[in-house]
Every structure is written in C-alpha cells, then in structure tokens.
Amino acid sequence: MNDAQNAANERPAFTLDGGRIPFTPGQTIMDAALAAGVYIPHLCHKPGSAPHGSCRVCVVRANGLELSACTTPAQPDLVVESEADDIRALRLAVVQMLFIEGNHICPACEVSGACALQAVAYHCGMLTPRFPQRFPRRAVDASHPDFVLDHNRCILCELCVRASRDDDGKRVFAISGRGIASRLIVDSPTGLLGDSSFSKDDAAARVCPVGAILPRRQVFRIPIGKRYYDRSPIGHVGDVAPRLDAEDVEL
Amino acid sequence: MNAPAPRSPWDRPGAKLRVATASLAGCFGCHMSLLDLDERFLDLVELVALDRTPLTDIKHLGPCDIGLIEGGAANAENVEVLREFRRNCRVLVAVGACAITGGIPAMRNNVPLAECLHEAFVRGQGLVDRGIPDDPELPLLLSQVHPIHEVVRVDHFLPGCPPSADAIWSLLTAVLEGRAVVLPWEQLHYD
Known part of the structure; x- marks a missing residue:
C-alpha cells in the first residue's frame, strides 16, 4: 500500500447509499460527495459559494433525519441515503x-x-x-x-x-x-x-x-x-x- | 338478463383496444409527433382501433381503453371534451407540455382575460372589424388556461413539446402491455 492510499485510508469517511465517502473535517456532506464524484441533486448550492440550504433539493437522510446535504457537516460513520425510494x-x-x-x-x-x-x-x-x-x-x-x-x-x-x-x-x-x-x-x-x-x-x-x-x-x-x-x-x-x-x- | 359485455379487450385477449385522441388548447404538434411513428403506426393499428380522433373525424367517442389528450383547458368546449374523454376512457394520458402544465397558451394567465381580448380584437394592429367576438357558437374562454389534471383525473403524463415519437411509442407499448411507464433519459424532455 503506498503513501497516498495510506493517507486516504486515514481520512474520516461516511457512507452514502452504501459507498464510502472520505472527507476533510469542515466539509459538508455535499462538498465531500461532489469531491468524490458522487452527484447529489442541488440547485442553490455552488462550490465556492457560501452554503445556503434554501432549495431543499439536496435532501438526504443522515442517521435517520432528513437534512439538506449542502448545510450538514460530514461526520465520521454517518449513514447517508440520497437515492432511496422515499428520499427520491x-x-x-x-x-x-x-x-x-x-x-x-x-x-x-x-x-x-x-x-x-x-x-x-x-x-x-x-x-x-x-x-x-x-x-x-x-x-x-x-x-x-x-x-x-x-x-x-x-x-x-x-x-x-x-x-x-x-x-x-x-x-x-x-x-x-x-x-x-x-x-x-x-x-x-x-x-x-x-x-x-x-x-x-x-x-x-x-x-x-x-x-x-x-x-x-x-x-x-x-x-x-x-x-x-x-x-x-x-x-x-x-x-x-x-x-x-x-x-x-x-x- | 345477460351479463354486461366486457368493456375492454383487456378483458378479451386478442381483440383490439380502442384509442381516442383530442387536441384541446394545443397546436397539433403532439398529433404530428404521433404521425412521426411512421411505420410503427402499422404495428400500432394491428393492436388498436381508432375511435374519435382528428384522423377519423368522429365527433363523439364511445367506450375506449386509452384516451390521449393534447393541449390544456382554455375554454368551455375543452372542458366538455375532456370530461367526455374521462367518462369514456379507462386510461387517460396527458400528452405534451400544454396538457401537463398549460404550456404556451397558459402564458396568457399573466394577463387579465379582458385585457387579452382587448389587445387582440380592439387595440390590435390592422384590424378591420374591431370588437370582441361574441358569436354564441364560440366557446367561452376560461379566465385562465389549466393543465388537464386540474379538471379531470389523469392516469399518465407524457411530457415534451412535443414528446418524440419514441417517447409516445414507449408510453403506448407500456400501457398496452400493462407495464409501468418509464421514459429513458433520452426521451424525457419538457421542450
């Protein structure tokens, strides 16, 4: 295992629809998902702009609660569902x-x-x-x-x-x-x-x-x-x- | 007393399904797209018989299996036709942007109706006989144009302006075979 992989493994991560999404503390669920190349639908969010959380299109369920992915800080071992039938x-x-x-x-x-x-x-x-x-x-x-x-x-x-x-x-x-x-x-x-x-x-x-x-x-x-x-x-x-x-x- | 005859060939395998279509406040673009089925139309008429449509010029429909409605409800006649379709069709489909959202004709909803009529028939350029038409044979306009699901219950929605022939084919084959209607991404358009 090379150094880069070690570094990646040391990053905290949460799961999104069953996949592991690594994140840097301070990132939101949306930031981390987009950085990992996983799309969560959104309209009022734009990378680089202050999070707003107004359109609610990025609704996900995180540990059982419906939240906007663009304003919810990523946390280790959070279980996030975005493409579940009821969330869709x-x-x-x-x-x-x-x-x-x-x-x-x-x-x-x-x-x-x-x-x-x-x-x-x-x-x-x-x-x-x-x-x-x-x-x-x-x-x-x-x-x-x-x-x-x-x-x-x-x-x-x-x-x-x-x-x-x-x-x-x-x-x-x-x-x-x-x-x-x-x-x-x-x-x-x-x-x-x-x-x-x-x-x-x-x-x-x-x-x-x-x-x-x-x-x-x-x-x-x-x-x-x-x-x-x-x-x-x-x-x-x-x-x-x-x-x-x-x-x-x-x- | 005899048992009532089954209304639909869905109860009588092998017989043809009856399909009716109408254009309300639309532009006939959706009907043109239906004709774009081209040779698939030949497959279609093996499975269905056409009841009231602009193609057959039948004025009133009988009991049908599928009704396809293009256009929104803009006047009293549209509402009457729509209700006749709902009464007679087991499955009613809103076809195209106007039937589903009101579409282009609904852009008049931003302007009071009296102002619309005044602009078109009184103040407009190059008019010969100024005055708002009031022939009793003209259906009265509704104050706003409505999507058809605001008037009657609608079973399926097929968006597009117009929906492509492929999208129409996807819908018809799914409904005929009793499958859920799912449009692939390439066929889902609002424009």
Whole structure:
C-alpha cells in the first residue's frame, strides 16, 4: 500500500447509499460527495459559494433525519441515503413545488437545455408538476442593455445575491418579503436592473441556474436540443452549465 | 338478463383496444409527433382501433381503453371534451407540455382575460372589424388556461413539446402491455 492510499485510508469517511465517502473535517456532506464524484441533486448550492440550504433539493437522510446535504457537516460513520425510494419521492415533490410556484414554461424558455432546474427534474424523473399551478403574475425587467431579468423563472436560490455580495462586492440583489411573497429585488433607485451597478462582467451575471438572469442576443447561439444538458444528464456532468454565450462549446 | 359485455379487450385477449385522441388548447404538434411513428403506426393499428380522433373525424367517442389528450383547458368546449374523454376512457394520458402544465397558451394567465381580448380584437394592429367576438357558437374562454389534471383525473403524463415519437411509442407499448411507464433519459424532455 503506498503513501497516498495510506493517507486516504486515514481520512474520516461516511457512507452514502452504501459507498464510502472520505472527507476533510469542515466539509459538508455535499462538498465531500461532489469531491468524490458522487452527484447529489442541488440547485442553490455552488462550490465556492457560501452554503445556503434554501432549495431543499439536496435532501438526504443522515442517521435517520432528513437534512439538506449542502448545510450538514460530514461526520465520521454517518449513514447517508440520497437515492432511496422515499428520499427520491421527497426530492421530486420539492422540485415539483419549485415548478408550480413560478412560471416555468420550458417550450418558451431561452435556456431550455441549459437549465439546472430542468436538468434536475429530468434526473428526478419528473413527468408532471402534479400540484395546482400557481401562475403568479410577475414582471420581466428588460431595462438593462445586456441582460433581461425575468422574475417568472426565479427560484430564489440566492446564487446571484451571494455572487454579487461576496464576489462582486456590489450587493445588487437581495430577497424581499416572506414565504410565498418572497421575491428578488434589485438595488437601484427605480428597482430596475438597468439603473443598478450590475454589469455583464459580474460574477452574478453567470450564476443563475435557470433563465431568470438572461444574457441578451446570445442565447440561441447553441440551438435547443444541442445544449449542455441535452447532451448529458446533470448527474453525469455536474451543475456548472457553460455560459450560453460561450464560443468554445462544442456542438 | 345477460351479463354486461366486457368493456375492454383487456378483458378479451386478442381483440383490439380502442384509442381516442383530442387536441384541446394545443397546436397539433403532439398529433404530428404521433404521425412521426411512421411505420410503427402499422404495428400500432394491428393492436388498436381508432375511435374519435382528428384522423377519423368522429365527433363523439364511445367506450375506449386509452384516451390521449393534447393541449390544456382554455375554454368551455375543452372542458366538455375532456370530461367526455374521462367518462369514456379507462386510461387517460396527458400528452405534451400544454396538457401537463398549460404550456404556451397558459402564458396568457399573466394577463387579465379582458385585457387579452382587448389587445387582440380592439387595440390590435390592422384590424378591420374591431370588437370582441361574441358569436354564441364560440366557446367561452376560461379566465385562465389549466393543465388537464386540474379538471379531470389523469392516469399518465407524457411530457415534451412535443414528446418524440419514441417517447409516445414507449408510453403506448407500456400501457398496452400493462407495464409501468418509464421514459429513458433520452426521451424525457419538457421542450
């Protein structure tokens, strides 16, 4: 046994769906699983961003308790289930609620095929949103020259809030309201994106997992049907969809 | 008194199953995809007989085994047709994005109906005879477009815009053979 293997064996580990996942103290279940190449579905989690635990898509059962994998610290000998039938059913219901809460009309959406919400729903085998559609009346903010902010598609993951605050040092975005009235707001005198300090070069311009923060003029460079998650399941390729406007994406 | 005849060839092996289809608030894209079955359609008609569909032009369906519904419920006639299908079909399938979520027609749900009609028929560009149509033969619009499972019980859902012919084939063969409907990843699409 070589030194590397010895080192690996000395790391603490937990089990995930029967497999051993080594971790470094301080890592969450999600961090350790992703580092080990094991996919746990998630939407509000992004490696490098502060854990948030709001979308609940990463629900797992750890030692008998349903918890979000992205906020639960890994512990030695924890027994974690992610793909158990009842956990999958719970996760599917969470995804279905995300769909009916907003206006997610895939056939009319510019990011269809490059959308993490859609790809996670495919992973979960969602055939129907099941619950009554809420059809909320939400605005489209087309005030910015380079981006459109479509509130119909926002899932309140706060990735843009975190990126703008932590990476861009701007705090362009925040969540206002409580419960079903929660909504994404923009820091500008008019509340419009075009009057804010948001720029196409911001980190916050590249983190939206759905089509809510949408680059203008670029989105059909790659045709629908040939996009990132059209070609591979999210469980195989992970959650970082290349930008729709990237030129180096192979078709 | 004679025992009632079995309603379905599922009770009478060897006989053909009856299938009906309808397009409600849809674009007929799902029906086009059904035609994309191409030569598999020949295998299909060995197993099924078509009742009311846009292909047969039968106006009202009789007792059927499988009903395929494209499109959501946008007006009073859609609701009537949907209820007729539910009454007569043992298995009802929501086919395509509009039947399952309301789809593109449901994008009007963001706008009050009066405003929609006003924009289309009164304020719109290039109109000759301005005014909201009120012919009694026109079915009244619902205030919102609804997925069909909000109106009747639905047994299976086949997403896609449209679902591919392969996905339709997967669903039909599973239902005909009494298997659980499972779509492989390649066939599961919402767009």
